[in-house]
Amino acid sequence: MQVSETQWSTQEKEIAKAALKTAHNREIQSLINVIRERASGVATIDDVWHLNDFLSARRFDIDGKYDDRESESLFVLAKLTKDGWLAIEDLLGLEPTKLSKITALTRVL
Amino acid sequence: MQVSETQWSTQEKEIAKAALKTAHNREIQSLINVIRERASGVATIDDVWHLNDFLSARRFDIDGKYDDRESESLFVLAKLTKDGWLAIEDLLGLEPTKLSKITALTRVL
Known part of the structure; x- marks a missing residue:
């Protein structure tokens, strides 16, 4: 599965950016x-x-997790989905192949 | 003022230990x-x-401050008094010279 060189349209970049903010x-x-x-x-x-x-x-986790580099977007969105901060509905508008890759990644991250 | 080689009686050690615990x-x-x-x-x-x-x-301050080595007792008790965690009344039973040294140290720490 090729994920790091995925191309993102301007609209998809906006959707990904908004999803990160939502999460x-x-x-x-x-x-x-x-x-x-x-x-x-x-x-x-x-x-x-303990607190x-x-x-x-x-802090360590959150500071590292919200990586907004395009090359990391599928991984970041998959991790946030796996952790329950995003639902697939938050990612509607992305190409079906990207949504499939994100769904697949949630099972291996 | 000689403070680091001050001699402490068993009773004074108990008073200092109790004061540290109180503070x-x-x-x-x-x-x-x-x-x-x-x-x-x-x-x-x-x-x-920020929290x-x-x-x-x-944590850094508290972990370092409650030094229970005898050689540090006058400094520690003076710092805790200066910071308001101890009153001179908590140290009654110490030799008058020790109380004077602690009071003097609160002005320079």
Whole structure:
């Protein structure tokens, strides 16, 4: 399956860009909700440092995941779909072959 | 002022150890309260990472500050007093010369 040299039309680039933004917003909102819930339950110093470790890990993951380089788009969209931040409906407008590749990648990532 | 080779009686060691524990408990409880308050106001991704940075900085500070080596006791107790986690009343039972040194150190730390 050839994925890294896939060609993207201007419209598809816009769809991919919008999907990344949608996924990012969803993931951040979810993270904020989790932080509020976890923080309200913090009772010991271990809880505090666990929250710190959790935030550092989420930051590392999120900082690396939203790669907007065209060559990475299929992988990024597939990973976000696999993780539940995107649905195939968010990607409608992409060529059917791209959607098939994204669906296939969600099974191997 | 000679501080690093100060001799500590068994009773004084106990007082210093108890004071460290008291200060640690107070600082941690304060930190937990701050976290709960800050977390409830988190609304953006920047707020999330600021909270992460804040926790990392507090961890670095707290991990380094509660040095229980006897040679460091006067400095540690003075720093905790200066920062408001201890009052001189928490140190009663120490020799008057030690209390004077701690009070003097709070002005230079």
